[in-house]
Amino acid sequence: MNAPVKADPAALTSALLYLDGVEVSFDGYRALRGLSLTVAPGEMLAIIGPNGAGKTTMMDVITGKTRPDKGDVLFEGKIDLTKRDEADIAQLGIGRKFQKPTVFDSQSVEDNILLALKSKRGVMANLFWAATPAIRQKVDEVLETIRLTKLRTRLAGSLSHGQKQWLEIGMLLAQDPKLLLVDEPVAGMTDAETAQTAILLRRIAESHSVVVVEHDMHFVRDLDVRVTCLHEGAVLAEGTLDQVSNNDRVIEVYLGR
Numbered sequence: 001m002n003a004p005v006k007a008d009p010a011a012l013t014s015a016l017l018y019l020d021g022v023e024v025s026f027d028g029y030r031a032l033r034g035l036s037l038t039v040a041p042g043e044m045l046a047i048i049g050p051n052g053a054g055k056t057t058m059m060d061v062i063t064g065k066t067r068p069d070k071g072d073v074l075f076e077g078k079i080d081l082t083k084r085d086e087a088d089i090a091q092l093g094i095g096r097k098f099q100k101p102t103v104f105d106s107q108s109v110e111d112n113i114l115l116a117l118k119s120k121r122g123v124m125a126n127l128f129w130a131a132t133p134a135i136r137q138k139v140d141e142v143l144e145t146i147r148l149t150k151l152r153t154r155l156a157g158s159l160s161h162g163q164k165q166w167l168e169i170g171m172l173l174a175q176d177p178k179l180l181l182v183d184e185p186v187a188g189m190t191d192a193e194t195a196q197t198a199i200l201l202r203r204i205a206e207s208h209s210v211v212v213v214e215h216d217m218h219f220v221r222d223l224d225v226r227v228t229c230l231h232e233g234a235v236l237a238e239g240t241l242d243q244v245s246n247n248d249r250v251i252e253v254y255l256g257r
């Protein structure tokens with residue numbers, strides 16, 4: 001069996017996100033077993049791996065939902081995320097998109113974006129909140145990025161599954177995250193929506209760091225980014241999709257022959 005890939009210590013100071021030797025156990029079951037990886041500023045990283053590899057647990061550790069038993073989880077080279085709670089971590093600029101869209105169906109597309117903007121401002125600020133030109137501009141910008149400008153007045157509940165996913169990504173963008181964590185964004189999408197989502201994430205990655213967990217290899221190929229394959233709670237292989245998908249162990253435990 002291959003030794004788990006270690007984080008590069010030299011990357012610590014330059015990494016936006018740095019995980020080293022992260023261990024998580026649930027009732028004796030070791031979900032993460034020395035997980036080490038880094039995400040550079042402005043980088044998009046795709047994470048693949050079989051069911052139970054620890055991908056969701058990794059996201060939970062980064063966002064403060066799960067505390068690791070051991071290991072380093074650092075943001076911007078110095079902020080120890082293991083000491084912060086979920087709300088703090090969101091404030092630091094780490095946004096997470098879960099697999100299922102959770103938009104407000106009874107609100108319009110643009111009001112969903114506005115609500116996301118408001119939630120960033122906090123309750124007190126909302127008392128004095130008004131649709132200032134700066135806020136309108138931000139909403140316009142986000143709608144343009146997610147290509148929903150023409151549907152801005154439609155009720156979110158009437159959107160297709162893919163459009164809802166894009167809207168939710170827009171709601172994250174409204175909060176100006178430095179790092180976006182995106183969990184299986186194309187599950188349940190049509191092929192056309194999947195292709196559009198790759199274009200959208202590539203556009204977003206021009207100005208944000210992104211970690212995307214996905215099983216759809218066509219989509220991962222379209223992303224054209226560094227790929228990390230997790231297995232049994234650690235990194236099994238890293239590199240381009242071609243390098244990772246030609247790795248014998250990755251073929252054995254995940255992709256098949």
Ligand SMILES: Nc1ncnc2c1ncn2[C@@H]1O[C@H](COP(=O)(O)OP(=O)(O)OP(=O)(O)O)[C@@H](O)[C@H]1O
Pocket residue numbers: 026027029030031049050051052053054055056057058
């Ligand atoms: N709260 C929990 N209590 C007990 N076991 C858990 C808990 N959360 C996760 N696990 C176990 O830890 C392992 C890793 O799970 P995780 O959900 O992180 O894998 P994954 O790579 O996201 O899988 P999938 O691709 O199916 O989403 C699994 O065996 C899972 O059953």
